[in-house]
Amino acid sequence: MSKMTSIKMKKMIEDRIARPEFRTSYNRDKDTFRIEWQDTGQGMTITLPNVIAKYNERGEAAVDDLEEHVLEALRIMHETHELSGMEKQIYPVIRATSFPTETNAGSKLVYKEHTAETRVFYALDLGKSYRLIDEPMLEQEGWSYGWIDEIASFNVRSLANDYKKDTVAENDFYFVAKQDGYDASRILNEAFLEEMLANAKGELAVAVPHQDVLIFADIQNKAGYDILAQMTMKFFAEGRIPITSLPFIYEDKTLEPVFILAKNRPEKK
Known part of the structure; x- marks a missing residue:
């Protein structure tokens, strides 16, 4: 050849x-x-x-x-997308803070701050793909940022939260990977986070290394932090749409990004 x-x-x-x-x-x-x-x-x-x-x-x-x-x-x-009548197809998507906040055509994308590492954008699901929602689309409908956030938050709460469990060195890891484009978005479902926290034996850490996975770690010993750090870095490197290699500790309804230091409890960023 x-x-x-x-x-x-x-x-x-x-x-x-x-x-x-x-x-x-x-x-x-x-x-x-x-x-x-x-x-x-x-x-x-x-x-x-x-x-x-x-x-x-x-x-x-x-x-x-x-x-x-x-x-x-x-x-x-090349299509004109209307949001009215498509409310059930609007979902939040998590992106790194380095992700562009404007379209190539110069329209400002609709987003809100999430953590020091992440932002929330909004997507109109089109079946095989989706389009990120920009300000001209909102203005066309007369919608506010608050309204689109409410719709998207409701829709992400309605997604199934099945996960696979893996235990390594007496630490439990849970992987949500439905491959529906919104795996990482499930980090915005506070009820799901609270449920995982209620069932955790140790400290609950959460990671969104890329768009197509959400990882929960029930950390029960020091080795758990190292395993989570390596796992998150590996997923981040392999992801189609990488988000962040830093995991978060979830406590008091907040997500705190952490650097994980070998054999130590993580330091807050």
Whole structure:
């Protein structure tokens, strides 16, 4: 098989997503390929070496996945989304404080502060994907920040909270990983946190290393802190949408980010 080059990969993607309404461009210096709508200029940029690496590993299936994601993202960008009548599809999503607070088009995203490490944004669930809610969408409906937060908070409380349990060195770890896009969001369900705290034998720690997992740790000895620190770092490194590698201690209805020091109780950040 001949070696896959950026030019060949660009051509392969171009052939698959070619539409008269799209415009494409190749940046040789950055080795990127951009697909955008002719009328609005909205679109996405693909880093070709990353796609080639996946192609070398998985073959055509990697390009199939890319095609699906690109077309879905472009479709969503071109739709007008109304919030009225879609209240049941609005959920909170947790993001790192480094996450952008504006869209690429310059609209301010709707968010609220959560912890020193995290913020809460709001998503309109569209089935296979979702769109983060921005201020123009709120203004169009005449909705307030408080109202959207109330709706999203109600919806996250209605999600199932099943978890898997694992015991390591006499410490209990619980993993929520429903893969519905809102695993980390369940950290906002205070009733769930209180329930886990009520059932904890030791100190309750919580972690959201990435969007698709929520970890509870019932820490019963010093080793528990080290295990949680290693586990959180591993999940953070592997996550599709990383959030924070720092766990939180949950007490008095607050989440306090902590640095975990080997063989010691954590220090408050």
